Amino acid sequence: MPTAIASVPPVVTTVQVVHRGLSASPVAPVKTQCSSCHLRDLCLPCGMSGSDMDRLDTLKFARRKVKAGQTLYREGDRFQFIYAVRAGTLKSSLMLQDGREQVSGFYIAGELVGLDGVAQGAHASATMALEDSEICAIPFAHLSDLAAGASSMQHVITRLMSREITREHSLMMLLGSMNAEERLAAFLLNLSQRYAARGYSDREFHLRMSRAEIGSYLGMKLETVSRTFSAFQQLGILEVDKRHVRIVDMEALKHRFNVRVH
Amino acid sequence: MPTAIASVPPVVTTVQVVHRGLSASPVAPVKTQCSSCHLRDLCLPCGMSGSDMDRLDTLKFARRKVKAGQTLYREGDRFQFIYAVRAGTLKSSLMLQDGREQVSGFYIAGELVGLDGVAQGAHASATMALEDSEICAIPFAHLSDLAAGASSMQHVITRLMSREITREHSLMMLLGSMNAEERLAAFLLNLSQRYAARGYSDREFHLRMSRAEIGSYLGMKLETVSRTFSAFQQLGILEVDKRHVRIVDMEALKHRFNVRVH
């Protein structure tokens, strides 16, 4: 529940500060560098060479905990950081004048948020934690500077942005030409794959977002989301209990998504 | 009408080759460099410093004519170029297995197409000319190399990609939470602004795309597009004659777009 609505300004410190108490330890320094992060193959460093990785390790950035309901940034906030999710779940959304909200994405561990701010120097969307989460706030200017000296590293950044573009492509496809069942199937299959890539079950998971948020993301009302969940359960494709979902018949789910039933 | 369905492989030549017949001219060389292009303030060089512009002028790229219905690239084609529209109109689209098409964008003079290919090294969408057009095929690898030496120039590229992300954000908003009238109003206002930025009338223009293509882009059927045009005409907001559109009441159109009527 979003109790704390206030936007929390990023605390710009180095990782050393976060681990102040241990800095005098005689053994290896506390590892909060990208190269030793367990998410390195999914996150920012994905696809980087060893030398790029070394470069990246010189980058100082803050780790932050974000409580459920807290915002990372809002529409119009100055763009300074991109955020890597270490743990938890976040959502990004856009607002229309009249208050209608459109969720533009959900982000889990190893994914990057905030790239939309580059164009205008200000964020075009708002991002909020759906559960207690932890993020790395990476100063984009520093990252750019680093990349300026290594074209291969620059390429990684470019690819990250392009990936965001293709991600949105799929969502447009979904919003533009699918019915409710196809939308929900696409959503669940996408989540399933992302969990699988992180070593979690691809068949059973806990949704961190409400029916209303799923609906906003998929361009339908919460009641329609709920009904579609029920329909899938009726058909023996899913077992649903509130936010807990088990995919019983993966093939059938994929079939819903791929083929125009009607 | 898309008669020529065959994909035309990019002709990789330098601008000199294109103007072969004039290369011996004693006067100034034929200007096909970005710095002297009449679209420079809208297109790739937008926001570049003088020195970046000089750099950019060393880039060799081909100009190509594309006939109506010809494709520039298709889904899955190897990513080599980004394309700057010099004249005419293009559309990009995605395909679902069952043949459903989702138009993901329309592009006019000064706009860039093809950035979606960076992530995978292959294009995620297909792009086709809606009328006889002319484009610059810019080798992305060369452009990256150029930018590697100048961080300000790198920043321009990054910004272009981010702009594409925010563009798609708006489309998602549209597809996810607007009704037919709001969608068409948003579409026309967007076109109007883009024409205005190019020195054309913002009130009267000729649509280069069919009702079906507009519908696909906006996530509705062609009949609904047609009916919505008629409705706007009834209301005295537009005058429509096939593809010729005149905006009679700009304020009313903006009102449709901004406010939830219902």
Add this chain to the structure above:
DNA sequence: CGAGTAGTTGACATCTCTCAATGCCGGTGG
């Protein structure tokens, strides 16, 4: 001149939305 394409319009079907009632759960305070 005939065929084909694009656009408009009507009648009807269908899907999703809207509104409303209900149940469930967790947190809070008497």
Add this chain to the structure above:
DNA sequence: CCACCGGCATTGAGAGATGTCAACTACTCG
């Protein structure tokens, strides 16, 4: 400890918007 409240989810009934199918016109191209 339990009653109450608020938020979330489910479900039903009916309304409304958009999709579907079909007919007709206008225009273009051989």
